[in-house]
Every structure is written in C-alpha cells, then in structure tokens.
Amino acid sequence: MADALHELSAPRLxxxxxxxEVSPVEVARSVLGHVERWEHHIHALYLLRPDHVLEQARASEERWRQGEPLGLIDGVPVTIKDNIATRGDPTPLGSAASELVPAAADAPPAARVREHGGVLLAKTTMPDYGMLSSGLSSFHPLARNPWNLAKTPGGSSAGAGAAAAAGYGPLHIGTDIGGSLRLPAGWCGIFTLKPSLGRVPIDPPYTGRAAGPMTRTVEDAALFMQVLAGADERDAMSLPPQDIAWSGFDIGVSRLRGLRIGLLMEAGCGLAVDAGIRDAVQKAALLFERAGAVVAPMKPFMTQAMLDGMDHFWRMRSHVDLRGLPPQEKARVLPYIQQWADSAGGLGGEAMFRAAHQFHLTRVAAVQACRPFDYVLSPVSPVPAFAAELPSPTNDPLRPLEHIGFTVPFNMSEQPAASINCGYTDEGLPIGLQIVGKRFDDLGVLQVARAFELIREPQRPWPQPPSEAIHHVD
Known part of the structure; x- marks a missing residue:
C-alpha cells in the first residue's frame, strides 16, 4: 500500500x-486529518489553525502552478516549537505565568521556514520555560509519547518529538540547551541534529542553546539544514555563512571505513545506564566495527561537580526570573520548577562563580576527551522514557538533571550531536544513540548517522492513533 501523504518525506513531497502529481493542499488536508485522529491523545500542538494552514497551502499550490516555488520546502508542512517566536503569535514558553503578547517578528528559524515556503502547521508544546525533559506544562495539556501514551515524549522539545513520531508531516523544529532535541528524539525514536553552536541562528541566543531539525529520517534533516543554516545578525553567536554540501549527506556505509570512533558508555555523573540501553548502544558500536570503523572505549570525562554547577547556575537564573514575577503569577508556574528555582535563594556570589565556572570546565573536558576520535558514540539518555506525568526521571527538584550527563557536555563544547534510533526496550520503547562530531562537522555527523541508518536493524512500524472505542446506547 502506498504511503499516505502525511507519511511522505520532504524531498518526496x-x-x-x-x-x-500532488498538491500542497492535498498534503495539508492529509496532515490535518491525521492530526485530528492523534492530537487528543498526545497533545503535541499549540495554535493549530486549520483554516490558516489551508490558506498557506493554497498560496503554495499557486506558486507551484506558476513554476515559481519560494524555496526548498515550498508547501511542506512544518511545526515550530512554542519558544521560537512566530510573528503575530504569543510565545508562552510553556508557562501559565507568561504574558500572551503577540511576537513582533519571526525568530530566525521561523523566518527561514517562511522564506522557503514552508507551511506552518502549528507550534509545538513544551514544559515551563523549557526547564524539564518532559511534556509537563502549566500552560499546555500534558504531552504524551505516541509509542506508549503512558510515557513522556521527553523535552523540552516535547511536542516536536511527539509530532514527528506521530507523523504530523516530515519537518519539525526544536531547541536544545542540555539535551532538549536529543532526549525527545531518543525517546520518540526519531532523528535529530543538535548543530554546532551558531549553525542555526536563534533569537534570543544563549550559551549552549541551539535550534535544529527533528525528523523521521536523516534525509529530511539534511534538507531542512539547507533551510535553517546561515548567519543572522540577531544571533551574536551565529556562524559566518558557509557553503555546506548538505546534499552530500548520503555517501553510503563506506563513510564509516577507517573512522576512529570513541564509545562512551558511562557519563561520569548522574543516573546509571539501563541494561537494555547499554546493550542496544553496544550492538550499534559492533555494527560500526563491522562496517570498518575502529571503535575504542572512552573514559568518562564529566563529573558530578560539573553537572551540579550547571544545575545551580540555571536554578539561580530561574530564581531571579521568578522572583521578578508578581506572587499570583509565580504561583501559576509548575510547583516543581518553583521548588527547583527557590532552592537557589541562599547561594552567594562565590558559590555562583564556582557554579558558572563548571560550564568552562565541561567544555574543556569534552573537547579534550573527543580529540583522539573522529566521532563519539554514546547513549542519549541512561534511562528509557518515564511516566508522562513526571517532570523528570527522579521526580526530585533537587536532583533534576541526573539524566543529561551524556547530552549536556556537547552543548557547552559547541559540538554537533545527533540522536538516532538504535533499538527498543523490552516494553517496545525506542532507544537513542548519540553521534557526536568535532565542532563545525555538522555534515559529517549527518553522513555517519545516514550510514548507521543503512546498517541498523529494521525499524518497527511507526505508531498509529489508538482505535476509538465505539459506544452503543441502547
């Protein structure tokens, strides 16, 4: 049976x-119909406006009829995370405490989508201020994982991960400051690339913060990077323009031959790695070896002090932000976030200096540890997707980041890092493999990920909307 239109890749569309042979309007209707079947189960979207979607699709249809498409993704459905501003729309940042003021302009990723003719399907849900690796929010309904509705899709790009796994079209944009692209990608079984810092400009910029594509395939991400990458003066950390041959993402399995691959199986901090995840990542490393790569174990380079320092710094940042809210507004923030932020109230200047210094120490340690290798493999998360209602795997605001030891160092070192599915738990939940490259080698990470995509075991079918029960009234 031919794939439904909402299942097709962006290049195919x-x-x-x-x-x-196909109209953007037909595709938009297919996606909207699929969303209608799925959305009340997973709550991935914010600002879904079908009439507006069809209006964009009709404009694209006319451009294609005239042979004048705007760009590389004209007529392709796209979702954009809540915290990436879109002109005229409020940006609640996942929090009921946010003032719903229409954004004056598109943030850089949204601007690039419009310039290339993408059809904005909707924004996607996220937790309060992006400070959780789950879909729990005081503003949005609870986001759930399409593979198992009792589980979280991860976060903070919660809705984007769920939307990609559920088949809400091929292209989705999320953000990542400590794992917020890769964690939901790993737990939802999709692909993502957290680019080198500045490769995809973002506004507002922040240390370690990156935007990137969330897709079902490496091919879709490679096309999307052609749209999203490029300098933007609003991001003081954006990279200079560079002509990257993104279309060269697929050079086959031969790309792995002779590569020096580091295998990092212990983060050095946080939660222990689940046995099923360990097995899946080690099996993936064996496939790399069979393809001609030289795989060598890496020693952990993160420390608990590094993780705690970053945690304490972010607590203080949120403490200052929440302290500036009127009491009635602060009370609307998730209690977990409030407790986490309030715990920084007693930290003094020296403690904050030492906490902030851990960002630099993490950066230096990550670069040093990766230096002997072309690429590094690791789990994305030490644990599989947890209960949807929990804010974090520990459910402890004083131990909130124990699961990001594999992901956060590569935000601080500015290195590109991908997540790609490498297996499933006994419960049938996806397991993410992290592939890390040297700074600026975004294309290389895509090529290595594509090679793994070709040699990994066959993937399970994507989840489908639950069958609706039919209730008879006698």
Whole structure:
C-alpha cells in the first residue's frame, strides 16, 4: 500500500509538487486529518489553525502552478516549537505565568521556514520555560509519547518529538540547551541534529542553546539544514555563512571505513545506564566495527561537580526570573520548577562563580576527551522514557538533571550531536544513540548517522492513533 501523504518525506513531497502529481493542499488536508485522529491523545500542538494552514497551502499550490516555488520546502508542512517566536503569535514558553503578547517578528528559524515556503502547521508544546525533559506544562495539556501514551515524549522539545513520531508531516523544529532535541528524539525514536553552536541562528541566543531539525529520517534533516543554516545578525553567536554540501549527506556505509570512533558508555555523573540501553548502544558500536570503523572505549570525562554547577547556575537564573514575577503569577508556574528555582535563594556570589565556572570546565573536558576520535558514540539518555506525568526521571527538584550527563557536555563544547534510533526496550520503547562530531562537522555527523541508518536493524512500524472505542446506547 502506498504511503499516505502525511507519511511522505520532504524531498518526496517537493518532487511530487514539481511533477504536479500532488498538491500542497492535498498534503495539508492529509496532515490535518491525521492530526485530528492523534492530537487528543498526545497533545503535541499549540495554535493549530486549520483554516490558516489551508490558506498557506493554497498560496503554495499557486506558486507551484506558476513554476515559481519560494524555496526548498515550498508547501511542506512544518511545526515550530512554542519558544521560537512566530510573528503575530504569543510565545508562552510553556508557562501559565507568561504574558500572551503577540511576537513582533519571526525568530530566525521561523523566518527561514517562511522564506522557503514552508507551511506552518502549528507550534509545538513544551514544559515551563523549557526547564524539564518532559511534556509537563502549566500552560499546555500534558504531552504524551505516541509509542506508549503512558510515557513522556521527553523535552523540552516535547511536542516536536511527539509530532514527528506521530507523523504530523516530515519537518519539525526544536531547541536544545542540555539535551532538549536529543532526549525527545531518543525517546520518540526519531532523528535529530543538535548543530554546532551558531549553525542555526536563534533569537534570543544563549550559551549552549541551539535550534535544529527533528525528523523521521536523516534525509529530511539534511534538507531542512539547507533551510535553517546561515548567519543572522540577531544571533551574536551565529556562524559566518558557509557553503555546506548538505546534499552530500548520503555517501553510503563506506563513510564509516577507517573512522576512529570513541564509545562512551558511562557519563561520569548522574543516573546509571539501563541494561537494555547499554546493550542496544553496544550492538550499534559492533555494527560500526563491522562496517570498518575502529571503535575504542572512552573514559568518562564529566563529573558530578560539573553537572551540579550547571544545575545551580540555571536554578539561580530561574530564581531571579521568578522572583521578578508578581506572587499570583509565580504561583501559576509548575510547583516543581518553583521548588527547583527557590532552592537557589541562599547561594552567594562565590558559590555562583564556582557554579558558572563548571560550564568552562565541561567544555574543556569534552573537547579534550573527543580529540583522539573522529566521532563519539554514546547513549542519549541512561534511562528509557518515564511516566508522562513526571517532570523528570527522579521526580526530585533537587536532583533534576541526573539524566543529561551524556547530552549536556556537547552543548557547552559547541559540538554537533545527533540522536538516532538504535533499538527498543523490552516494553517496545525506542532507544537513542548519540553521534557526536568535532565542532563545525555538522555534515559529517549527518553522513555517519545516514550510514548507521543503512546498517541498523529494521525499524518497527511507526505508531498509529489508538482505535476509538465505539459506544452503543441502547
């Protein structure tokens, strides 16, 4: 049976538009119908406006009819995370305490999507201020994982991960400051690339903060990077323009031959690695070896002091932000976030200096540890997706980041890092493999991920909406 239109990749849709075999309006209707079947189960979307979606699709249809598409993704459905501003829309940042003021302008990723003719399906849900690795929010309904509705999709790009796994079209944008692209990608079984810092400009910029594609395939991410990458003066950390041959993402399994691969199986801090995750990542490393790579174990380089320092710094940042809210507004923030932020109230200047210094120490340690290798493999998370209602795996605001020891160092070192599915737990939950490259080698990470995509075990079918029970009234 042919794939439904909402299941098709972005390159395939563009090809069909070019041949005039399919219309952007047909695709938009297919996606909207699929969303209608899924959305009340997973709560991935914010600001879903079907009439607006169809209006964009009709404009794209006319451009294709005239042979004048705007760009690389004209007519392709796209979702954009809540915290990436879109002109005229409020940006609640997942929190009921936020003032719902329409954004004056598109943030850089949203601007690039519009410039290339993408059809904005909706924004996607996230937890309060992006400070959780779950879909728990005081503003949005609770986001759930399409693979198992009792589980979290991860976060903070919760809705984006769920939308990609559920098949809400091919292209989704999330953000990541400590794992917020890779964690939901790993737990939802999709692909993502956290680019080198500045490769995809973002506004407002922040140390370690990156935006990136969340897709089902490496091919979709490679196309999307052509759209999203490029300098933007609003991001003081954006990289200079660089002509990257993103179309060269697929050079086959031969890309792995002779590569020096580091295998990092212990983060050095936080939670212990689940046995099933350990097995899946080690099996993935064996496939790399069979393809001709040289895989060597890496010693942990993160420390609990590094993780705690970053945690304490972010607590203080949130403490200052929440302290500036009127009491009635602060009370609307998730209690977990309030407790976490309030715990920084007693930290003094010296403690904050020592906490902030851990960002630098983490950066230096990550770069030093990766230096002998072309690429590094590791778990994305030490644990599988946890209960949807929990804010974090520990459910402890004083131990909130124990699961990000594999992901956060590569935000601080500014290195590109991908998540790609490498297996499933006994419960059938996806397991993410992290692939890390040297700074600026975003294309190389895509190529290595594509090679693994070709050699990994066959993937399970994507989850489908639960069958609706039919109730008879006698």
């Amino acid at each position: 563009v090809e069909l538009y070019r041949r005039r």
